[in-house]
Each structure stands twice: as structure tokens, then as C-alpha cells.
Amino acid sequence: MGRSGGRRRKSWTPWLYLAPALVVLGGLLVYPVYQLGLISFFEYTQAQVSGGEPTTFQGFGNYSELFSDPQFWQVLLATVVFAAACVVSTLAVGCALAVLLTRVRAVPRLALMLAALGAWATPAITGSTVWLFLFDPDFGPVNRLLGLGDHSWTYGRFSAFFLVLLEVVWCSFPFVMVTVYAGIRSVPAEVLEAAALDGASQWRIWRSVLAPMLRPILVVVTIQSVIWDFKVFTQIYVMTGGGGIAGQNLVLNVYAYQKAFASSQYSLGSAIGVVMLLILLAVTLVYLRLLRRQGEEL
Helix, strand or coil: CHHHHHHHHHHHHHHHHHHHHHHHHHHHHHHHHHHHHHHCCEECEHHHHCCCCCCEECCCHHHHHHHCCHHHHHHHHHHHHHHHHHHHHHHHHHHHHHHHHCCCCHHHHHHHHHHHHHHHHCCHHHHHHHHHHHCCCCCCHHHHHHCCCCCCCCCCHHHHHHHHHHHHHHHHHHHHHHHHHHHHHHCCHHHHHHHHHCCCCHHHHHHHHHHHHCHHHHHHHHHHHHHHHHCCCHHHHHHCCCCCHHHCCCCHHHHHHHHHHHCCEHHHHHHHHHHHHHHHHHHHHHHHHHHHHCCCCC
16 A cells, blocks of 8 residues: 555656646646637627627537638648648758758857857747848849849749748748757767768668657657648738738638738637647647557657
8 A cells, every 4th residue: 555655646746846837838828728719609709899799609600601711721721731841841951950060060060050049039020021121122132143133022922932931941940950950969979880881871871760760859840840830920921911912822820810800800710720729739649649650659
């Protein structure tokens, strides 16, 4: 009995240490999510906010209206494709630079780390404004260097998405680079030396040695990147003027903002937020489940 009681106390000890953080997270996350879901089941527009009309329960009426809107599905598809492109590009750039950091000397490594951390620390609205200036059709240096004249990068749908993707990758890759670099440093040097002596190329060393050993770290940065890039708002809103011409560059976060605040349809905006939350939860759980099936320890 004494041993079992001691085991129970030991099993509860970590939760006691985590309790303060869990309380804070509960207040900052659980309650807002609860309110978001609650509003999505009511008719909640400017009339209800001002008290001119009573709040009425709609059930799944807001979701039915949302799913019957063709624009929602177009924006959802654009969001998924754009987020996937951002995640893949961010991981590719971050991992490549992490490997590069292990190959250069101290001074270039320090310079690259400082430059990357500077990009990471730059506020999204500041970075978006700088990138807009760089690609400005009248004063930007990029068009002059490429000889494109007064070409507008934000006019076309795909060129605008591409420009935003560059900014998102620029401000996101430092997290991947620093995290993966720390993981590479934890790999025993003897393992990498043995692979090099066997004649493996740098790409083969990464694919067959480093990537499998760093998979838990890659899982973390992948999930973080999916969450960040799926809910991009500032870059799209600033760089495309609120979603582009006729909404051609809308993503779900900007679409929810327009519904909630530009159109005062707060219940529809909340419904979009709930859908985004469920999609991110589903993607994360499916990804973790696939890794568990492959026998990975997370």
C-alpha cells in the first residue's frame, strides 16, 4: 500500500508543477474558444451588439450558410494550397541553412544567425511593409534589378501569393533553422564521420542519417509551421490590401475578419474560426497518428 501510494504521488507531481501554467492557458485559450463556439450558434450581428434586436439561437444555421457559400470553399482551397507551399518552403530553407551552419566557420555562422534572428524578431506588419517596398513597381529595387519596369506583383493573384509566400518564409525559417541546427549539434560526430567515410553525399547523409534521427524535432517544427501558415493574416492583409482585387487573395483568417468586422456578421466570423480550429486539430492529430503507426517516439 505504501509503495502504491508513493507511486500515485509521483505520478501527480508533474501535474502539480504544471498546474499554474495550465490555469493561465485555460484562461487565455479555453474560455475564448468557448465564447467563439458559443457565438457561432447564435445570430449575432451589429443589431444584436447594439441591443436593437434580441440574440436568437440558430443552431447549425450559421455553418449551413457558410458551407453553402461557394466563396468559402474557394477561400478554403486557396488557404490549404498557400499554407502547404509556405510550410514546405519554410522547412526546406530552414533545414538547408541549418546544415550550412554546421559547415561554415564561427564568424559566418554568427553573422547568419544574427541576420536570421533579426528577420524572426521583425514584426509581421513591418516586414510586410518592407517587402512591399522592395517589390514596389515605381520605387522598388527588385524590378530594376530584374528589368521588369513597372510590373505590379500584387495585381495578379499568383504573383501576389508568391510575394506573400516569400515574406512568410523570410520571417518563419529562423525558427526551423535554429531548432534543426540545435538538433544536428546533438547528433554524435562519429555517426556523421562514419557516413562520410562510407562515401555518402551530403544529401544522402541528411536523408538517411540526420532526418531519421531528427524526426521528433521535425515533427514539432512541421506542426508549428502548419499552424502559423494556415492562420496567416497580417501579411495577406497588408501586402494585398485586405485580400487582393475582388478578394482573389483571400485566406480563411482574412475572410473571417471581413465577415466579422467589415460586414458585422460576428456569428459567421466565429463559425469560420471554429472551422479553422477543427481543421488544424484534425491535421495535427492525423499527422501524429501516422508517425505513431511508423513506430516513432514523440
